[in-house]
Amino acid sequence: MVVGKGNRILNDGTYAFLYDGNGNLTRRTTLVSGAPTGAYIQYTWDHRNQLTKIEFYNAPVNSRSSLPRRTFAARRTQGRTSAQRRRVVL
Numbered sequence: 641m642v643v644g645k646g647n648r649i650l651n652d653g654t655y656a657f658l659y660d661g662n663g664n665l666t667r668r669t670t671l672v673s674g675a676p677t678g679a680y681i682q683y684t685w686d687h688r689n690q691l692t693k694i695e696f697y698n699a700p701v702n703s704r705s706s707l708p709r710r711t712f713a714a715r716r717t718q719g720r721t722s723a724q725r726r727r728v729v730l
Contacts, residue, residue: 662689 642651648659656676658667662685669680684693 660685664689664691 641649641653644650646659646663648663649657651657651671653674654671656669656671657665658669660666664683664685666683666685667680668683670677679698682693682695682697683691684695686692
């Protein structure tokens with residue numbers, strides 16, 4: 641476990657954490673073997689330090705697509721990988 645300024649946890653082996661200047665958690669990134677996977681949760685706070693938004697981002701471990709190229713309806717398509725996002729507004 642890595643603890644930073646203000647006694648804030650920066651890394652617990654499973655997640656890495658980022659904070660704003662007021663000490664609010666702004667991002668939690670998922671780690672695998674100490675490396676970020678690309679999946680994270682973004683937290684947004686207002687000027688009164690009240691949580692206003694939570695966004696979930698799920699990204700693949702590798703940037704390359706694991707989907708094969710396919711021929712469908714006489715045209716070639718290729719699987720693409722893009723980050724998926726889910727938003728929760730409080």
